[in-house]
Amino acid sequence: MINKILAAPAAALADVRDGATVMIGGFGNAGMPAELIDCLIAQGAKDLTVVNNNAGNADSGLAALIGAGRVRKILCSFPRQTDSWHFDRLYRAGKLELELVPQGTLAERIRAAGAGVGAFFTPTAFGTRLAEGKETRHINGRDYVLEYPIYADYALLKADRADRWGNLTYRKTARNFAPIMAAAAKCTVVQVRETVELGQIDPEHVVTPGIFVNRVIKVL
Amino acid sequence: MINKILAAPAAALADVRDGATVMIGGFGNAGMPAELIDCLIAQGAKDLTVVNNNAGNADSGLAALIGAGRVRKILCSFPRQTDSWHFDRLYRAGKLELELVPQGTLAERIRAAGAGVGAFFTPTAFGTRLAEGKETRHINGRDYVLEYPIYADYALLKADRADRWGNLTYRKTARNFAPIMAAAAKCTVVQVRETVELGQIDPEHVVTPGIFVNRVIKVL
Amino acid sequence: MKRLDRNQIAARVARDIPEGAYVNLGIGLPTLVASHLPQDREVIIHSENGILGLGPKPAPGQEDEDLIDAGKAPATILTGGAYFHHADSFAMIRGGHIDICVLGAFQVSAAGDIANWHTGEADAIPAVGGAMDLAAGAKQVFVTMEHLTKQGESKVVERCSYPLTGLRCVTRIYTDLAVIDVKSDGLHLVEIVAEGLSFDELQRLNGVALKYRAAA
Amino acid sequence: MKRLDRNQIAARVARDIPEGAYVNLGIGLPTLVASHLPQDREVIIHSENGILGLGPKPAPGQEDEDLIDAGKAPATILTGGAYFHHADSFAMIRGGHIDICVLGAFQVSAAGDIANWHTGEADAIPAVGGAMDLAAGAKQVFVTMEHLTKQGESKVVERCSYPLTGLRCVTRIYTDLAVIDVKSDGLHLVEIVAEGLSFDELQRLNGVALKYRAAA
Numbered sequence: 001m002i003n004k005i006l007a008a009p010a011a012a013l014a015d016v017r018d019g020a021t022v023m024i025g026g027f028g029n030a031g032m033p034a035e036l037i038d039c040l041i042a043q044g045a046k047d048l049t050v051v052n053n054n055a056g057n058a059d060s061g062l063a064a065l066i067g068a069g070r071v072r073k074i075l076c077s078f079p080r081q082t083d084s085w086h087f088d089r090l091y092r093a094g095k096l097e098l099e100l101v102p103q104g105t106l107a108e109r110i111r112a113a114g115a116g117v118g119a120f121f122t123p124t125a126f127g128t129r130l131a132e133g134k135e136t137r138h139i140n141g142r143d144y145v146l147e148y149p150i151y152a153d154y155a156l157l158k159a160d161r162a163d164r165w166g167n168l169t170y171r172k173t174a175r176n177f178a179p180i181m182a183a184a185a186k187c188t189v190v191q192v193r194e195t196v197e198l199g200q201i202d203p204e205h206v207v208t209p210g211i212f213v214n215r216v217i218k219v220l
Numbered sequence: 221m222i223n224k225i226l227a228a229p230a231a232a233l234a235d236v237r238d239g240a241t242v243m244i245g246g247f248g249n250a251g252m253p254a255e256l257i258d259c260l261i262a263q264g265a266k267d268l269t270v271v272n273n274n275a276g277n278a279d280s281g282l283a284a285l286i287g288a289g290r291v292r293k294i295l296c297s298f299p300r301q302t303d304s305w306h307f308d309r310l311y312r313a314g315k316l317e318l319e320l321v322p323q324g325t326l327a328e329r330i331r332a333a334g335a336g337v338g339a340f341f342t343p344t345a346f347g348t349r350l351a352e353g354k355e356t357r358h359i360n361g362r363d364y365v366l367e368y369p370i371y372a373d374y375a376l377l378k379a380d381r382a383d384r385w386g387n388l389t390y391r392k393t394a395r396n397f398a399p400i401m402a403a404a405a406k407c408t409v410v411q412v413r414e415t416v417e418l419g420q421i422d423p424e425h426v427v428t429p430g431i432f433v434n435r436v437i438k439v440l
Numbered sequence: 441m442k443r444l445d446r447n448q449i450a451a452r453v454a455r456d457i458p459e460g461a462y463v464n465l466g467i468g469l470p471t472l473v474a475s476h477l478p479q480d481r482e483v484i485i486h487s488e489n490g491i492l493g494l495g496p497k498p499a500p501g502q503e504d505e506d507l508i509d510a511g512k513a514p515a516t517i518l519t520g521g522a523y524f525h526h527a528d529s530f531a532m533i534r535g536g537h538i539d540i541c542v543l544g545a546f547q548v549s550a551a552g553d554i555a556n557w558h559t560g561e562a563d564a565i566p567a568v569g570g571a572m573d574l575a576a577g578a579k580q581v582f583v584t585m586e587h588l589t590k591q592g593e594s595k596v597v598e599r600c601s602y603p604l605t606g607l608r609c610v611t612r613i614y615t616d617l618a619v620i621d622v623k624s625d626g627l628h629l630v631e632i633v634a635e636g637l638s639f640d641e642l643q644r645l646n647g648v649a650l651k652y653r654a655a656a
Numbered sequence: 657m658k659r660l661d662r663n664q665i666a667a668r669v670a671r672d673i674p675e676g677a678y679v680n681l682g683i684g685l686p687t688l689v690a691s692h693l694p695q696d697r698e699v700i701i702h703s704e705n706g707i708l709g710l711g712p713k714p715a716p717g718q719e720d721e722d723l724i725d726a727g728k729a730p731a732t733i734l735t736g737g738a739y740f741h742h743a744d745s746f747a748m749i750r751g752g753h754i755d756i757c758v759l760g761a762f763q764v765s766a767a768g769d770i771a772n773w774h775t776g777e778a779d780a781i782p783a784v785g786g787a788m789d790l791a792a793g794a795k796q797v798f799v800t801m802e803h804l805t806k807q808g809e810s811k812v813v814e815r816c817s818y819p820l821t822g823l824r825c826v827t828r829i830y831t832d833l834a835v836i837d838v839k840s841d842g843l844h845l846v847e848i849v850a851e852g853l854s855f856d857e858l859q860r861l862n863g864v865a866l867k868y869r870a871a872a
Contacts, residue, residue: 001675001698002675002676002698002700027489027508027512027526028508028512029505029508029512030489030505030506030507030508030512031506053526077567077568077569077570078567078568078569079565079566079567080565080566080567081567087565088565091565092563092565098565098566100566100567100568101568102568102569102570102571102572102573103488103526103530103568103569103570103573104488104529104530104533104534104570104572104573104577105572105573106526107526107527107529107530108335108337108527108530108531108534110527111527111747112340113751114747114751114753115328115743115746115747115750115751116342116343116747116749116750116751116752116792116793117328117340117341117342117750118340118341118342118343118357118359118360118362118364119340119341119357119359119364120332120337120338120339120340120341121337121338121339121340122336122337122338122534122576123336123338123534123576123577124534124572124573124576124577125572125576126576126607127604127606127607128572128603128604128605128606128607129558129603129604130568130572137338137339139338139339139368140338140368142338143607144338144339148359148360163736164736165700165709165736167736167738169424170424170523171424171506172423172424172504172506172507172517172523173487173489173490173491173506173507173508173515173523174506175490175523175524175525176489176490176525176526177525177526178525179525179527180525180526180527183747183748183751183753198735198736199735199736203392203709203733203737203738203739204389204390204391204392204425204427204739205424205425206738206739206740207424207525209708209738209740209748210700210708210736210738211678211700211702211708211748211753211754212753221459221482222459222460222482222484247705247724247728247742248724248728249721249724249728250705250721250722250723250724250728251722273742297783297784297785297786298783298784298785299781299782299783300781300782300783301783307781308781311781312779312781318781318782320782320783320784321784322784322785322786322787322788322789323704323742323746323784323785323786323789324704324745324746324749324750324786324788324789324793325788325789327742327743327745327746328743328746328747328750330743331531331743333535334531334535334537335527335530335531335534335535336531336533336534336535336536336576336577337534342750342792343750343792343793344750344788344789344792344793345788345792346792346823347820347822347823348788348819348820348821348822348823349774349819349820350784350788363823383520384520385484385493385520387520387522390739391722392720392722392723392733392739393703393705393706393707393722393723393724393731393739394722395706395739395740395741396705396706396741396742397741397742398741399741399743400741400742400743403531403532403535403537418519418520419519419520423493423517423521423522423523424523426522426523426524427741429492429522429524429532430484430492430520430522431462431484431486431492431532431537431538432537
């Protein structure tokens with residue numbers, strides 16, 4: 001019997017190795033998998049490359065992971081916030097590499113990884129500093145920049161409900177990057193508010209099918 | 221007040237011009253917008269380019285449109301079926317141009333049009349006859365073919381429920397190409413089984429948001 | 441001369457947003473536009489983080505941490521709204537489905553280039569968010585800004601000196617002094633909005649040449 | 657020599673599909689694999705037209721025109737299944753999320769090339785469906801076919817003479833005579849399945865050289 005629901009949260013991330021690329025869901029705090037990030041901090045992996053829209057807020061979650069010195073590089077669209085002091089400090093000290101990616105390009109690059117697209121031409125950022133050095137092309141009257149997929153070893157996500165096959169639903173704007181990150185990572189680990197019996201999620205309402213999910217943890 | 225629900229089906233397609241590109245939803249008969257196709261036949265536009273997974277079955281729907289000689293070119297993945305005689309006859313007579321596209325490439329090209337992607341590299345069909353003459357590239361250890369978006373003037377779709385903002389849900393595998401075609405066409409026309417009050421579709425369960433829908437017709 | 445305040449600029453923008461439009465409002469002044477839309481006009485607001493039909497701020501105590509807007513402030517959703525993921529959300533933007541986006545800016549050029557994401561200072565931590573996607577993707581890009589810097593220099597310029605967000609994308613500029621259309625042949629004054637400001641004085645302040653055809 | 661029949665080939669494939677696998681079954685013989693999976697083994701079948709958790713054929717009278725499989729036959733969905741649209745469905749395929757796909761073929765080459773979509777006849781109306789996507793995208797591509805043509809020629813060949821569906825993608829071949837792995841150094845016999853067939857005779861029929869290491 002397939003059962004992706006794990007009993008012990010620690011087991012969910014035991015195999016994360018130093019140098020891994022980890023996608024972390026969430027837009028600000030909505031959809032941020034706080035408990036899984038705490039697990040990752042406790043687990044100890046370092047030299048991580050993190051993919052998230054932001055670079056952490058205040059002292060918990062992603063900010064705590066960054067503050068603990070575990071992150072070598074971050075790919076995000078909006079690192080600078082009023083309470084991104086851990087990021088700011090390490091970035092200014094040259095201890096944290098930043099790859100700044102426009103938000104839609106970030107989303108599409110993640111989607112491309114999960115969808116088997118090798119590269120794509122996007123109009124976003126053409127002619128700007130963020131396209132410097134990138135291949136461009138004029139297609140059908142418009143200028144485009146070539147962008148590549150972002151693959152990950154792990155995706156750490158927060159969803160609302162899951163069944164034992166790993167089918168997921170989300171709550172409101174906590175959905176954000178989770179469905180595309182689930183598909184882009186080799187191992188997708190999800191914390192959920194509620195686990196339900198198979199069949200409790202209507203097949204029409206599944207947002208992330210279990211094919212993209214490896215491990216589920218219920219967080220109380 | 222926004223109200224995309226039209227009273228008279230004929231009005232839904234009155235402005236289709238000769239030479240238009242028309243996407244038609246459906247995979248076989250599931251999701252095939254039979255009544256809208258009948259409207260299009262009655263409306264009279266010709267020299268159409270049609271995008272559908274197939275090339276019509278038996279004598280109704282898309283097959284009838286083809287049989288009536290209205291289609292100049294068809295983009296599809298699987299034209300040949302036991303009952304595709306209208307297509308077969310016109311194709312063999314040299315009166316119907318065929319662009320054969322692998323099913324996943326067809327879907328991704330339609331998706332690219334709606335998503336503002338100028339072109340993309342796909343591994344599908346590399347080294348085969350269907351990639352002849354196309355640009356290829358070796359990326360990260362793998363070979364890819366460059367493919368371009370398929371844009372349309374109209375999308376004719378069948379959905380299950382719609383509200384006056386054009387939010388849509390589908391039934392089972394009748395969903396197929398409809399959500400991506402809705403986004404790829406300049407004017408998306410949808411026939412539905414049921415129209416409902418705004419708010420009757422849970423925001424979590426909307427499959428095609430109304431932003432992609434222009435006109436809705438209830439078909440009894 | 442009496443300049444418009446931020447709410448008056450937002451109200452002036454709101455006047456130009458038609459019934460049924462799909463609109464994305466940037467953070468700051470653009471966000472104010474929502475509260476100036478007429479009650480009887482249905483406009484559907486898109487939020488990059490996955491909402492169509494963004495509603496007003498929630499009442500105190502009604503906040504939901506899973507329901508926020510693109511500025512990460514507590515939000516609501518209107519009846520008829522929809523949730524979706526980030527790739528779908530930016531497909532809407534990049535694919536040209538947003539009728540109007542309203543952005544703030546440091547500078548706008550006569551060609552419609554916009555600079556709004558980076559001051560160009562060497563030690564600044566850069567952050568771009570969805571600005572470049574909106575600039576490149578929306579059918580119309582409206583810019584709201586004060587017309588002049590604190591030093592009195594025009595933010596409407598021949599060429600932007602700040603790093604660009606997007607090229608040739610701005611269609612209309614709303615400032616505390618004027619409303620200006622960006623067209624292929626240059627800048628066209630639509631309306632002077634500051635009371636007591638003459639065309640000649642606006643032209644002097646604006647720097648870049650303004651075309652103007654008085655209503656017949 | 658007693659060759660396997662179609663159901664026996666399907667049953668042999670089914671043995672190799674592990675619990676929890678995500679599997680796509682092509683039209684024809686591959687479809688038969690589903691009915692040979694052990695009842696106690698959960699395998700999730702993907703259908704290109706937007707199903708994960710494809711179930712058995714519906715009982716007569718229970719057909720639903722909105723619920724069909726990739727072969728357009730009436731279908732059912734298992735408890736725990738999901739529906740999705742075509743771009744998402746082929747993202748699963750192209751993105752390497754399908755563990756195993758089972759395809760029929762006209763020919764398979766020693767390098768793992770597969771030809772299964774076109775006879776190469778000049779006047780044939782071509783049709784490809786999802787075959788090229790599956791060949792390019794699935795983690796493992798299993799091929800089922802009769803080993804020999806009606807003329808007695810091997811369908812396992814040095815180089816395919818029919819138009820290709822995909823290059824270097826087949827991982828295992830199941831025929832009425834044998835199970836053969838395709839590896840970087842050539843073809844490896846896994847098992848002779850036809851009763852009374854010797855390795856030497858199989859080698860002669862197969863044409864292309866087969867490696868074989870008997871179990872220790």
